[in-house]
Amino acid sequence: MEHNIISVSGGKDSTALLLLAIERHPDNMQAVFADVGNEHDITYEYVRYLEKATGVKIRWIKADFSQQIERKKAYVIAKWSDKGVPQETITRAVSALVPTGIPFLDLCLWKGRFPSAKAAFCSEELKRNPIIEQVHLPLLEDGNTLYSWQGVRADESRRRAALDELENVGGGLWNYRPILKWTASDCFAMHRKHGIKHNPLYEMGMGRVGCMPCINCRKDELLEISKRFPEAIERIRQWETAVKQASKWGATFFPAPSVDSEWSAKQTIDVVVEWAKTSRGGKQYDFLRVQDNGPICSSLYGLCE
Ligand code: SF4
Known part of the structure; x- marks a missing residue:
C-alpha cells in the first residue's frame, strides 16, 4: 500500500505542503510534527490550529535521548x-x-555542546531521525511504499536547487518535493486559497519559523526575539548553564571560535543579544558567528524552515 507522509513544522512551506497533500490525497495522507522542545508556544498553538482548521490529524513525536x-x-x-x-x-x-524530556536540551547534554552551522546535528537528530524511526520504518517494515513529502524550495539555496522532485531512496521509500519550484509567495497564496491563517510569528519580525531562536537566526531576528519574547532568551540562558555543567569546556548556544574556555565563557546568549543591539557590523562583538543574513538550515529534508 502507498502512504504519503507530510512533515509539518508550523512554517509556511510545510503548511503549503500539507494543503497540497490535502488537495491531492485527501484519503491517503498522514501529517507528522517533530516537537524539538525549542519552539515558541505560538508555533505549538499554530500546529494545533492547523489540525483543527484542516481536519487532518497531526501526529506529534519527540526524540528521546x-x-x-x-x-x-x-x-x-x-x-x-x-x-x-x-x-x-x-x-x-x-x-x-x-x-x-526536552529533546533539544537533552541532545545538547548528550553531545556536551550546542549545534552550530558547521555541526548542524539538530535537524537530523531532532526531526529527521525520530520521523524515520517512529513513522517511516514501521510502515516500510510492513512492505508499504512511502512518499516522504518535503517542503524544500529551490530558491532557498544552491544545494536545494540541485535536488530532484522525486527521489528513490530505496526499500520502498521515496523523497517527494512537490513545492521545489515554488516561491515563498506561492506558499502564502496556498494558505489564502484554503482560508488558512499563516503562523502569526511571521508578523512579529520572524523570517523563519521553527526553533526560537534557531542556531541560524539572523541578527535582526535575534534582536526582535529578545524584545518580544524575553522568555525565549531566558530559556537559552538556563540551557547554557545546564549544558556547560555537562561538558568539559563549557558551551554556548551560538558557537565559540574555538574550544578555548575563556572565549566560550564570554559568548553567552546575553553577549550575543547585546551585539544584536549594535548597528550593522557592530565592532565589539564581530567575532560572533551570528550574521546579518544568516544561512538557512542546511538540512536537505526541509524539516526546519
Ligand atoms: S530550527 Fe534551527 S536550531 Fe532548530 S532544529 Fe532546525 S536548524 Fe536546528
Missing part, C-alpha cells in the same frame, strides 16, 4: 579521569547528565 545520556554518564565516569579531566569537572558533569 535518555539512553544516550546514560551511556555518556557511564563514559564520563569510566574515561574522563584517564584523559586528565579534573575530578571536580567529572563530578559536576555526572550530576548534570540527567534527561529532562
Whole structure:
C-alpha cells in the first residue's frame, strides 16, 4: 500500500505542503510534527490550529535521548579521569547528565555542546531521525511504499536547487518535493486559497519559523526575539548553564571560535543579544558567528524552515 507522509513544522512551506497533500490525497495522507522542545508556544498553538482548521490529524513525536545520556554518564565516569579531566569537572558533569524530556536540551547534554552551522546535528537528530524511526520504518517494515513529502524550495539555496522532485531512496521509500519550484509567495497564496491563517510569528519580525531562536537566526531576528519574547532568551540562558555543567569546556548556544574556555565563557546568549543591539557590523562583538543574513538550515529534508 502507498502512504504519503507530510512533515509539518508550523512554517509556511510545510503548511503549503500539507494543503497540497490535502488537495491531492485527501484519503491517503498522514501529517507528522517533530516537537524539538525549542519552539515558541505560538508555533505549538499554530500546529494545533492547523489540525483543527484542516481536519487532518497531526501526529506529534519527540526524540528521546535518555539512553544516550546514560551511556555518556557511564563514559564520563569510566574515561574522563584517564584523559586528565579534573575530578571536580567529572563530578559536576555526572550530576548534570540527567534527561529532562526536552529533546533539544537533552541532545545538547548528550553531545556536551550546542549545534552550530558547521555541526548542524539538530535537524537530523531532532526531526529527521525520530520521523524515520517512529513513522517511516514501521510502515516500510510492513512492505508499504512511502512518499516522504518535503517542503524544500529551490530558491532557498544552491544545494536545494540541485535536488530532484522525486527521489528513490530505496526499500520502498521515496523523497517527494512537490513545492521545489515554488516561491515563498506561492506558499502564502496556498494558505489564502484554503482560508488558512499563516503562523502569526511571521508578523512579529520572524523570517523563519521553527526553533526560537534557531542556531541560524539572523541578527535582526535575534534582536526582535529578545524584545518580544524575553522568555525565549531566558530559556537559552538556563540551557547554557545546564549544558556547560555537562561538558568539559563549557558551551554556548551560538558557537565559540574555538574550544578555548575563556572565549566560550564570554559568548553567552546575553553577549550575543547585546551585539544584536549594535548597528550593522557592530565592532565589539564581530567575532560572533551570528550574521546579518544568516544561512538557512542546511538540512536537505526541509524539516526546519
Ligand atoms: S530550527 Fe534551527 S536550531 Fe532548530 S532544529 Fe532546525 S536548524 Fe536546528
